[in-house]
Amino acid sequence: MSAVIEAKRAMAELGTKARQVVNDESLTNAEKKTRLDAYQEELKGYSETIAVHEQAQRLLSGGDAAPEATAPTVERRSFAQQVVESDGYKSMISKGVQGVQIEVKAAATIDEGIIPTFSGGAGLAGQLVAPQLLPGIVPLKFQPLTIADLLAQGTTSSSSISYVIEAAFQDLTGAVLEKGAIPQLDLTLARRQDNVGKIANIAKPTVEMFQDAEQFQAYLQNRMVFGIQRKEESALLNGNGTAPNVLGILNRSGLATPVVTAAGLTAVKAMEGIFNQITALRAVSFVEPDAIVIHPTDWQTIRLGKDSQGQYYAGGPFTGAYGNPGPANVANLWGVKTVITTAIAQGTVLVGGFQESGQVFRRNGITLDMTNSNNNDFETDLVTLKAEERLALAVYRPAGFGTVTLTA
Known part of the structure; x- marks a missing residue:
């Protein structure tokens, strides 16, 4: 078994061990920290092994190989990308945190761009022909969203919306003789709650x-x-x-x-x-x-x-x-x-x-x-x-x- 394969296998095992430590309620926080610090040192060694291998790949493939395809820069960040770049997501992956909540602003929708990634599968000889990388993901088609855009928009920090409406208006306004009775105007208000x-x-x-x-x-x-x-x-x-x-x-x-x-x-x-x-x-x-x-x-x-x-x-x-x-x-x-x-x-x-x-x-x-x-x-x-x-x-x-x- 090559050193790189062994390093990757060991890193996966360390991840499993780290999750078990985090979930072990019999350990104190200090004990958990001690064990996780030890795992971190081991992880560093395996990472260096993989880094050396990747550097060798780049040097060996630098002669005749075509330039590596690069994805165009996409400025917008989608809902999902905001999630995977959040601290909570990274903590979930690296430390095995049991639960995390992430809040993403309402403006992020599927219409926003996704920054594409590229992972090559070339061996030490490198890729002879680099594939053309197309940005983004081809999404499934759904019914266009239209109704919310027709209505006015607002935000609230409450659990309900209460407002007053003019429920009835009786307008008897009219011409009045001298000393005559003046007609009354009736206005009825009502409170509604959603x-x-x-x-x-x-x-x-x-x-x-x-x-x-x-x-x-x-x-x-x-x-x-x-x-x-x-x-x-x-x-x-x-x-x-x-x-x-x-x-x-x-x-x-x-x-x-x-x-x-x-x-x-x-x-x-x-x-x-x-x-x-x-x-x-x-x-x-x-x-x-x-x-x-x-x-x-x-x-x-x-x-x-x-x-x-x-x-x-x-x-x-x-x-x-x-x-x-x-x-x-x-x-x-x-x-x-x-x-x-x-x-x-x-x-x-x-x-x-x-x-x-x-x-x-x-x-x-x-x-x-x-x-x-x-x-x-x-x-x-x-x-x-x-x-x-x-x-x-x-x-x-x-x-x-x-x-x-x-x-x-």
């Missing part, structure tokens, strides 16, 4: 995956972070309000009177039903709609609508409406932005003044707890990860939202 709900998930990667930073980044982003964000997307619309769920827009009382289209759905009936709700919000609620949320299948019905001449209302595949120059209309209906998403059920359309009528409050960003002492994780070489976020939805003007039911 609780901060929680969205969370857990995962159990193996220790090998946990120690591989690149795999760990992909695992977190494609599974845990997006899982929370997708659940949030649905909760903002459909949450039932039963603790710990938020109460979604569609389940609020006081929404504008629903519009129901006549049976036998057509593009014209759908478009006219949506315009009727737009008009109701303007004329009754005095709210200017800024978005229409619609299921892709329902949007298809509208988008493929034709007149009696067989021409598409919104324009054909290559031109604007009725042959006019320009692209076909794919972004709005009746001058209002259209958001096409599966977060809303087919057959239901939501029209609203989202920015002025509702607001999302976040208790904190997405937090991540990690431990290797949950259940039998230590025995089975698993690490338990728990990701969660807390948020509340305040709907100041329920009447600023209205639904349209598209009757088949």
Whole structure:
């Protein structure tokens, strides 16, 4: 067995011994420190052996080998990268800490860049042809996140959001004769409260995956972070309000009177039903709609609508409406932005003044707890990860939202 292989095996054994020392409740802190210091000295010797071998590789491969491929610099740091670069993560890996909590700011999303890494498998002769390294990880595809961006944003340090609304206003203001009775103006206020709900998930990667930073980044982003964000997307619309769920827009009382289209759905009936709700919000609620949320299948019905001449209302595949120059209309209906998403059920359309009528409050960003002492994780070489976020939805003007039911 070569010295390098033996050094790597010994380092792995030292890691196991270190975890056992940390988890041994019969030892005092002083005894633990003494043993860990001894392991550290051994580890230093093995590291020097490996370093000498790597230096020899570089010298021997420096003649004819092609230059080593280097990854481009990516400035942005993703959610997962912030985790693996955190002190808590490094402590978990190097010292075998039983549990650690890491908080990552809410702004970190999967859209941010991942700094790529490269690990070569060349022997002493080096790589004859260095592969071209492409940055990042090819992510899985998911439903785009859109609903939260429609609403106003805020933060909170409380477990609930309380606010006062004007519930009723009776305005009897009028002309008054001399010495006549002056009509009264009645104003009714009401206090509302929305609780901060929680969205969370857990995962159990193996220790090998946990120690591989690149795999760990992909695992977190494609599974845990997006899982929370997708659940949030649905909760903002459909949450039932039963603790710990938020109460979604569609389940609020006081929404504008629903519009129901006549049976036998057509593009014209759908478009006219949506315009009727737009008009109701303007004329009754005095709210200017800024978005229409619609299921892709329902949007298809509208988008493929034709007149009696067989021409598409919104324009054909290559031109604007009725042959006019320009692209076909794919972004709005009746001058209002259209958001096409599966977060809303087919057959239901939501029209609203989202920015002025509702607001999302976040208790904190997405937090991540990690431990290797949950259940039998230590025995089975698993690490338990728990990701969660807390948020509340305040709907100041329920009447600023209205639904349209598209009757088949």
